[in-house]
Amino acid sequence: MLTAKQQQLLMFINSRLKQDGISPSFDEMKDALGLKSKSGIHRLVGALEERGFIRRMTNRARALEVIKLPEGIGSTDSDTDVDPGNIVRPDFSKTQVKPSLASVAMDSGVEIPLHGRIAAGTPIDAIENADSYITVPPNLLGRGDCFALEVSGDSMIELGIMDGDTVVIENCDTARDGEIVVALVDGEEATLKTLKRQGGHVALVPANRDFDTQILEAKRVRVQGRLVGLLRNYH
Amino acid sequence: MLTAKQQQLLMFINSRLKQDGISPSFDEMKDALGLKSKSGIHRLVGALEERGFIRRMTNRARALEVIKLPEGIGSTDSDTDVDPGNIVRPDFSKTQVKPSLASVAMDSGVEIPLHGRIAAGTPIDAIENADSYITVPPNLLGRGDCFALEVSGDSMIELGIMDGDTVVIENCDTARDGEIVVALVDGEEATLKTLKRQGGHVALVPANRDFDTQILEAKRVRVQGRLVGLLRNYH
DNA sequence: TCAAAAAGTGAACTAAAAGAGAACAAAGAT
DNA sequence: ATCTTTGTTCTCTTTTAGTTCACTTTTTGA
Numbered sequence: 001m002l003t004a005k006q007q008q009l010l011m012f013i014n015s016r017l018k019q020d021g022i023s024p025s026f027d028e029m030k031d032a033l034g035l036k037s038k039s040g041i042h043r044l045v046g047a048l049e050e051r052g053f054i055r056r057m058t059n060r061a062r063a064l065e066v067i068k069l070p071e072g073i074g075s076t077d078s079d080t081d082v083d084p085g086n087i088v089r090p091d092f093s094k095t096q097v098k099p100s101l102a103s104v105a106m107d108s109g110v111e112i113p114l115h116g117r118i119a120a121g122t123p124i125d126a127i128e129n130a131d132s133y134i135t136v137p138p139n140l141l142g143r144g145d146c147f148a149l150e151v152s153g154d155s156m157i158e159l160g161i162m163d164g165d166t167v168v169i170e171n172c173d174t175a176r177d178g179e180i181v182v183a184l185v186d187g188e189e190a191t192l193k194t195l196k197r198q199g200g201h202v203a204l205v206p207a208n209r210d211f212d213t214q215i216l217e218a219k220r221v222r223v224q225g226r227l228v229g230l231l232r233n234y235h
Numbered sequence: 236m237l238t239a240k241q242q243q244l245l246m247f248i249n250s251r252l253k254q255d256g257i258s259p260s261f262d263e264m265k266d267a268l269g270l271k272s273k274s275g276i277h278r279l280v281g282a283l284e285e286r287g288f289i290r291r292m293t294n295r296a297r298a299l300e301v302i303k304l305p306e307g308i309g310s311t312d313s314d315t316d317v318d319p320g321n322i323v324r325p326d327f328s329k330t331q332v333k334p335s336l337a338s339v340a341m342d343s344g345v346e347i348p349l350h351g352r353i354a355a356g357t358p359i360d361a362i363e364n365a366d367s368y369i370t371v372p373p374n375l376l377g378r379g380d381c382f383a384l385e386v387s388g389d390s391m392i393e394l395g396i397m398d399g400d401t402v403v404i405e406n407c408d409t410a411r412d413g414e415i416v417v418a419l420v421d422g423e424e425a426t427l428k429t430l431k432r433q434g435g436h437v438a439l440v441p442a443n444r445d446f447d448t449q450i451l452e453a454k455r456v457r458v459q460g461r462l463v464g465l466l467r468n469y470h
Numbered sequence: 471t472c473a474a475a476a477a478g479t480g481a482a483c484t485a486a487a488a489g490a491g492a493a494c495a496a497a498g499a500t
Numbered sequence: 501a502t503c504t505t506t507g508t509t510c511t512c513t514t515t516t517a518g519t520t521c522a523c524t525t526t527t528t529g530a
Contacts, residue, residue: 005477008411021305022242025517034413037479042519044477061486061517062238063286137370140468160397160467180469230467232395233375234415238487238516260506272490277508282487294496296506 001051002070008033009044010053014066023064136168140229146170147225149182149192156180156192158207161230167192168229173222180227186220195223236286237305243268244279245288249301258299371403375464381405382460384417384427391415391427393442396465402427403464408457415462421455430458 002010012032016024026038026045035041045064048054053070057063136148151165159180161167175181181195183204193204193214202221204214237245247267251259261273261280270276280299283289288305292298371383386400394415396402410416416430418439428439428449437456439449 003476017236017305020242021237022239023236026519027517032411034411035478037481038518039480039520040476040478047476057286059485059518063236065236136372137466140466157395160392160395160400162395165395228469230465230469231372231375232465234463234465240488261508262506270489272492273507274491274509275487275489278488294507296497 002048002053005033006044006047006051006053007070009041010048010066010069013054013064014069017064017066023062025062136229136231140168140231141170146228148231151192155206155208155211156194158209159194161192161207162232164232166231166233167227168231169225170228171225173224175223175226182224182226184222184224185214185216190224192227237288238282240268241279241282241286241288242305244276245283245301245304248289248299249304252299252301258297260297371464371466375403375466381463383466386427390441390443390446391429393444394429396427396442397467399467401466401468402462403466404460405463406460408459410458410461417459417461419457419459420449420451425459427462430456 009029009032012029013024016022016028024032026041029041029045030036030038033041045054045056049056053066053068055065055067136146146168149167149169151161151167152163154163157163161180169182175195177195177197179195180192182190182192183195183202184190185204191204193206196203196205197218198215200218201215202218204216204221206213244264244267247264248259251257251263259267261276264276264280265271265273268276280289280291284291288301288303290300290302371381381403384402384404386396386402387398389398392398396415404417410430412430412432414430415427417425417427418430418437419425420439426439428441431438431440432453433450435453436450437453439451439456441448
């Protein structure tokens with residue numbers, strides 16, 4: 001009934017809907033299948049619709065719905081069926097812990113507010129919804145008050161801070177030489193950069209050859225926090 | 236079926252109805268989503284209605300009802316489910332409900348075992364203390380069983396995976412083209428690499444110019460898990 | 471082994487989603 | 501009747517997402 005690609009896409013859509021109820025965009029599906037163009041997704045979606053596996057609202061964003069799955073695919077949603085029986089796991093396969101609700105219990109992480117996004121050279125979008133909180137493991141936190149920001153842009157890519165990562169920032173107004181900080185320049189422009197002190201000046205050093213270091217009088221720069229942790233999601 | 240905003244609003248409406256049976260006003264919804272204008276809420280409400288998630292009486296204040304929730308938002312607490320046969324009425328459902336446990340439960344962290352270290356081109360150190368667990372935010376997890384590994388070495392540095400990072404791996408034995416996986420070669424050498432399929436062969440592609448891609452017969456390579464999340468600590 | 475079907479690419483184009491702000495209209499209360 | 505709360509509509513802007521087309525490559529089955 002389905003080709004391999006069609007099934008692969010169907011399973012991806014299904015897992016995303018199961019996961020958070022939000023249907024993936026064509027671009028996300030494209031990435032999920034490792035394609036470079038989303039026109040192929042368009043064709044696959046059409047094929048799945050024609051075969052009665054999904055329903056969609058055309059010309060609407062993220063409006064897919066799975067209405068059936070192919071035979072033999074349990075609705076328990078494993079596109080990654082595991083046969084734990086005979087796999088050689090040399091080192092680390094002894095314990096298998098499932099994130100069952102039981103283990104979601106008490107030993108929880110800590111909730112911190114997600115304050116918005118920060119980009120190279122542009123102000124923080126100061127969103128701060130009451131509703132935006134993320135949970136982070138306690139060991140990622142600093143000693144002080146922390147908040148999270150979503151990173152936008154590639155200015156720190158050479159230090160492994162990628163577009164879309166969530167960074168955990170500890171609120172503070174001073175930083176040591178070489179620390180990565182959220183720095184506010186002239187009270188308006190907040191960026192995530194490595195801070196270097198040079199006499200009465202500070203340098204805000206990006207980690208990307210395509211961006212320039214800013215050297216500024218110390219009084220123009222206010223440190224808003226320092227980087228203490230990072231989270232990334234590959235889904 | 237829904238966009239992120241639509242889903243966010245739907246969950247808010249649902250929680251308010253569950254909490255005290257009174258639907259929120261447009262202004263309250265606006266505040267809940269951190270917006271400054273309620274015209275956006277009007278549009279979102281229209282979208283939710285069009286998609287069949289809510290019903291409403293136009294021009295009536297606080298007259299929303301939730302008629303279904305997206306797949307996968309099966310609330311962890313049965314009390315917070317929408318009962319399909321018994322719709323929540325905006326007016327005379329004064330049913331008193333305890334504060335939703337769902338939101339508390341959903342926000343807590345999940346413990347997964349830390350299975351050791353993984354390096355480029357060398358076997359995993361089988362450290363695994365049974366006692367090593369780390370807490371990760373639920374949204375970092377995949378759908379299946381997960382475990383964590385500490386990354387050693389620079390082989391994936393160009394994809395922002397640095398020496399010392401902790402990666403969250405979902406146990407699975409298949410992976411899609413282009414996913415980052417823990418791959419076991421010839422049953423003995425486990426590495427973290429991007430997997431590419433090339434006919435009957437698979438390529439294990441590092442993200443570092445100083446390392447070479449390995450192209451191997453598919454049967455020599457066993458996928459042990461795929462990368463779903465990453466944590467980094469700057470302390 | 472050849473033709474058809476399926477898959478993949480890239481670009482141009484169009485449309486939807488999202489946010490702001492203001493003015494206005496309807497419903498219900500005093 | 502008039503005030504307050506709440507919902508509706510408009511215009512405008514930016515960002516995100518869907519559609520289409522022309523063309524190439526790969527896969528598959530007769």
